[in-house]
Amino acid sequence: MHGKAIKVVEETHTQRETIRLDGTVVVPVQPPIPTNQQQDLAQQRRTRRKALYQQVWDLHTIGWSAPAIAKLVGIGRTTVFRAPENSDIS
Numbered sequence: 903m904h905g906k907a908i909k910v911v912e913e914t915h916t917q918r919e920t921i922r923l924d925g926t927v928v929v930p931v932q933p934p935i936p937t938n939q940q941q942d943l944a945q946q947r948r949t950r951r952k953a954l955y956q957q958v959w960d961l962h963t964i965g966w967s968a969p970a971i972a973k974l975v976g977i978g979r980t981t982v983f984r985a986p987e988n989s990d991i992s
Contacts, residue, residue, distance in 0.1 A: 958982055 921929045936944070954975060961971045968982040975982075 920930060923948045957975060958971055962973070969979050972979040
């Protein structure tokens with residue numbers, strides 16, 4: 903909700919010129935703005951992660967073991983163990 907405002911403040915703070923001890927001036931360069939295609943790909947990856955996360959918890963809820971979930975879903979056992987319940991996966 904406030905993400906855009908926080909980003910503007912952060913960008914403002916990082917835009918300052920810095921003068922090094924040797925007298926050279928360092929000017930920060932803004933990272934490139936993601937293209938629509940990059941944003942779409944990021945959203946697709948997030949959607950896949952959330953679906954995988956939900957599948958892991960659904961299997962956990964019905965009593966599957968972590969090793970069985972890991973094998974079925976195709977992820978490592980430690981990844982299954984690390985997924986905190988009710989977390990907002992990003």
